[in-house]
Amino acid sequence: MSDLDTFTLLHLRIDPQSKAIGSAGATAAGTTSRTLEAELAALNALHRSLHSLEAPHVVPPPPVPVNPKRSANVTKLRESGNAEYRKQRYGEAIKFYTLGLQMALTRPAWEPSQLVREEVHQLYSNRAQAHMQLAGWAEGAVDAEASVEAKRQGNAKAWLRRGRCLVEMGRLEEARDWVGKGLEVEGQEKELLELLKEVEGRIAQDKASGA
Amino acid sequence: MVDIDWWGLIVPFAYLVVLSGTFMTFSTIYRKRKATQSANLAPWFGPHLQRNIYLSLLHMEPEANGSEKAAAAKTPKVPESVIRAALLRRAVEDIHRIIQIRTAKAACSSLLQRGSVGDDLWQRFQRAEKEMEEELRDVVMEANALAPNWGQIIFQSANEIAANTVLKQRLDEIQAQTEREKEWWEKRRSTIKTESLKKLEDESEKTQGKVGSEDEPVLVDTNTPSATPVSGGGSKKKKGRK
Numbered sequence: 001m002s003d004l005d006t007f008t009l010l011h012l013r014i015d016p017q018s019k020a021i022g023s024a025g026a027t028a029a030g031t032t033s034r035t036l037e038a039e040l041a042a043l044n045a046l047h048r049s050l051h052s053l054e055a056p057h058v059v060p061p062p063p064v065p066v067n068p069k070r071s072a073n074v075t076k077l078r079e080s081g082n083a084e085y086r087k088q089r090y091g092e093a094i095k096f097y098t099l100g101l102q103m104a105l106t107r108p109a110w111e112p113s114q115l116v117r118e119e120v121h122q123l124y125s126n127r128a129q130a131h132m133q134l135a136g137w138a139e140g141a142v143d144a145e146a147s148v149e150a151k152r153q154g155n156a157k158a159w160l161r162r163g164r165c166l167v168e169m170g171r172l173e174e175a176r177d178w179v180g181k182g183l184e185v186e187g188q189e190k191e192l193l194e195l196l197k198e199v200e201g202r203i204a205q206d207k208a209s210g211a
Numbered sequence: 212m213v214d215i216d217w218w219g220l221i222v223p224f225a226y227l228v229v230l231s232g233t234f235m236t237f238s239t240i241y242r243k244r245k246a247t248q249s250a251n252l253a254p255w256f257g258p259h260l261q262r263n264i265y266l267s268l269l270h271m272e273p274e275a276n277g278s279e280k281a282a283a284a285k286t287p288k289v290p291e292s293v294i295r296a297a298l299l300r301r302a303v304e305d306i307h308r309i310i311q312i313r314t315a316k317a318a319c320s321s322l323l324q325r326g327s328v329g330d331d332l333w334q335r336f337q338r339a340e341k342e343m344e345e346e347l348r349d350v351v352m353e354a355n356a357l358a359p360n361w362g363q364i365i366f367q368s369a370n371e372i373a374a375n376t377v378l379k380q381r382l383d384e385i386q387a388q389t390e391r392e393k394e395w396w397e398k399r400r401s402t403i404k405t406e407s408l409k410k411l412e413d414e415s416e417k418t419q420g421k422v423g424s425e426d427e428p429v430l431v432d433t434n435t436p437s438a439t440p441v442s443g444g445g446s447k448k449k450k451g452r453k
Binding site for chain 1: 258259260261262263264266267268270271292293295296297299300354357358361364365367368369371372374375376378379381382385386388389392393395396399
C-alpha cells in the first residue's frame with residue numbers, strides 16, 4: 001500500500017447464483033493466489049453470515065445490545081449439562097456442554113468477543129470436569145486449557161482442573177509449572193496452593209525413590 | 212566618477228558564481244537523492260489485499276466508477292451486500308494493522324532514542340501511521356455511503372470480529388491437541404512407569420495385589436485399564452463446580 005490513490009486491480013468474478021466471489025484468470029505467483037483464495041473464502045463466509053441479519057439491518061448492528069436468543073440457548077444447554085452431571089450421567093453432560101460450545105462459538109462474529117469468552121470458559125471448564133469424572137484426563141486437560149485461554153483471570157477452577165489432570169497423567173513437572181503459573185495469575189488460591197504442595201511432594205518422592 | 216574596473220571585478224564575481232553554483236548543484240542532488248530514498252522506503256505493511264478486493268469489486272463494471280451506492284445498484288452483478296461484506300473485511304484488516312502499529316510504536320520510539328535503529332525505519336513507521344489514518348477515514352466515508360451511519364459502528368463491529376477470530380483460532384489450536392494427547396495418554400497408560408503405579412497403589416489403597424514386583428507394571432495396567440481413573444476419584448469429589 002504505497003499510495004492511497006491507487007490499488008491493484010484483481011481479476012474477480014462473481015457466481016451469478018450463489019453470489020460468491022472467486023478469482024478469475026491466472027494470478028501471478030502461487031502463494032499470492034493462495035492468500036487471495038483464503039481471503040475470498042473468508043469474504044464469502046462473512047457475506048453469508050450477513051444474510052442472517054434480521055430485516056431492518058443491512059449491516060451488523062453495534063455490538064453492545066446482544067440478541068438474547070442465543071445467550072438463552074447457551075445458558076439452557078449449560079444448565080441441562082449441569083443437571084445431567086448432577087445425576088452422574090457424565091457422558092450426557094459432555095454432549096450438552098459440547099452442543100453449548102458449538103452454539104456459543106458459532107455466534108455471529110461481530111457480537112462481543114468478551115461475551116463469547118465468558119460463555120465459552122464456563123462450558124469448557126464444566127466439560128473438563130465431566131471428562132475428569134470419566135477419567136478422560138487427556139480431554140480434561142485440553143478442555144481446561146481452552147477454558148483458561150478464554151479467560152485467564154478469575155478462572156481458578158480451570159487452572160486447578162488442568163493441574164489435576166496433568167498430575168493424574170503423571171506429568172508432574174508440567175503440572176508444577178502450570179499450577180505455578182496459575183498461582184501467579186490467580187493470587188494465593190487455596191486449592192491451587194494445596195495442589196502445588198501435593199505435586200511438589202510427589203516430585204520429591206519420585207526423586208527420593210529414584211535415587 | 213569612479214571608473215569601474217570590470218576586469219578587476221571578474222574575480223569576485225566568478226568566485227560568487229562558482230560558489231552559488233556549487234551550492235545549488237549540491238542542494239538539488241541532495242534533495243533528489245533524499246526524495247528517491249524516501250520513495251524507495253519499503254512500506255511498513257504488505258499489500259492491503261482486502262482493500263484491493265473491495266476496490267476491485269467496485270470497479271468490476273466499467274460504469275461502476277461513480278458513487279458506490281448508485282453504481283452498485285446499477286450493476287446487478289455485484290450485489291451491495293457483497294460490497295458491504297468486503298468493506299467489513301477491509302475494516303477488520305485495518306484493525307489488525309492498527310493493533311500492530313500501536314504495539315510497535317513504543318518499542319520503535321525507544322529504540323530510536325537509544326539509536327538502535329536507523330532514521331529510515333522511523334520514517335517508514337510514521338508514514339505507515341499517516342497512511343493508516345487516511346485509510347480509516349476512507350473506510351468510514353465508504354461505510355457511510357453504503358448504509359446510513361454505518362461509519363460510526365463499522366470499526367466496533369470490525370474490532371469484535373478481529374477479537375473473535377483470534378480467540379477462535381487459539382481455541383481451535385488447543386482443541387486440535389485432543390487427539391494427540393489422547394493417543395499419548397493411551398500409550399503412556401499401557402506402558403506406565405513402575406513408580407507412578409506404585410504411588411497410585413499407595414494413594415488409592417486399592418488392592419492391586421499382584422504388583423508386588425515392580426518390574427511388571429504393564430501386566431496389571433493393561434488388565435485393569437480403569438485402575439488409574441479410580442484412584443483420582445476420591446480426591447476429586449470435593450471440588451465444587453460452576
